[in-house]
Amino acid sequence: MAAADELAFHAEFEEATNLLAQTPDAAITRSDQLTPQGHVAVVMDSGGSYGADDEVESDKAALLQEEKQQPGFWTFGYYQSFFDVDTSQVLDRIKGSLLPRPGHNFVRHHLRNRPDLYGPFWICATLAFVLAITGNLTLVLAQRRDPSIHYSPQFHKVTVAGITIYCYAWLVPLALWGFLRWRRGVRERVGPYTFLETVCVYGYSLFVFIPTVVLWLIPVPWLQWLFGALALALSAAGLVFTLWPVVREDTRLAATVLLSTVVLLHTLLAMGCKFYFFQPLPLEHVAPPHQAMSQPPNTLPPTLPRSMAT
């Protein structure tokens, strides 16, 4: 009996959370205008046919959401609202992005209508610098194995890394958000995510690449590909599980096209980073095999370029 009650409560709670999270702009009347049954009345913008679930979600709405007065975008307070996170919340969101689960929507369960800009911004910054630094370190390690390679700090890679990562993490969510809003007319029931939530999802999904890039220092090619594939799988899975509830209502064709484009872009980013920042050797230092045979002192053994190639 108690177990059945618990299950019912859990189901109602989940549904209330989902419904509440989907309609962030529900207007809530004040508690001094109680209806005779003693529940706070909630006026919903869209999709009002939820019947008995109104009671649970109205209580939840009253507890969780004050009236939101958005300060103007020219004030500092407007931007401060995007950094309203604690250390524990950021760590929880990072954990949520590292371990995607099929029913576990990142936006609903971890963001809970409070997207932040701290995570995406600093994860992108860290990833850009880590890419440039580890790319440089692979060159250092390669030079120690073979002193004929010319080492240089390659500082321009920092700029390239920064621009690539930031453009990806901000322009792709913009395109995705625009596309989802355009398709909104097809699906009335489930609202799309806001722009910031999309940016958040992408930003936190890039976190898994940071340890992967560091592990790419290990100069074993198949291990590098394994780590890369693992990171890509986790990251893309997180994105797909988050987008699935929004896209599920759409036509099958649009859903598959959207999801496969998202995964494809992510794959392109991962492979582009791998090839650009972890190039094995500058080509002019690789001696051709017949020359290697005839000049023993300053040759590379013929197998070495192949093992260093990704």
Added chain:
Amino acid sequence: MRSRVREFDSSTLNESVQNTIMRDLKAVGKKFMHVLYPRKSNTLLRDWDLWGPLILCVTLALMLQRGSVDSEKDGGPQFAEVFVIVWFGAVTITLNSKLLGGNISFFQSLCVLGYCILPLTVAMLVCRLVLLAELGPINFMVRFFVVIVMFAWSIVASTAFLADSQPPNRKALAVYPVFLFYFVISWMILTFTPQ
């Protein structure tokens, strides 16, 4: 670029230039001492100035130059790149800590972050001297050790001044960008190789 309020404002117009310069230099030197021996004092915060960070940034950027003969595209950071990284990095960290709800003023935070580059500038000096000797693994280990120690010193010094201005549940969020900032500067110093 100074915030100190003086009672006899009009009288400083008539003093000699040497007095003015020495007063500013003494203020900068006093703050250097505070950075080298970080204690919980408010001198850096109260009397902020940006001369010290400017001197340190220019010195660091000049020392990181490899000389104009280096025409390769993939060389070390140019002067402008170091400058941009230091100043825009400091501005970004300051904005970040203000957005997280810290109660430190903009220029105070810039002042602290700039002054705490001093240990890393000293590390750069030491590295350039060490690089005059022959290159090798021992050379690298010495430089690595010096840079690591100075990096830790910078972080300790800056968090001693900045950490109190944040609410307690966000301290780590505000300190992590500082860590990243000094880490990038340390990497630039460590990967510096002469022609």
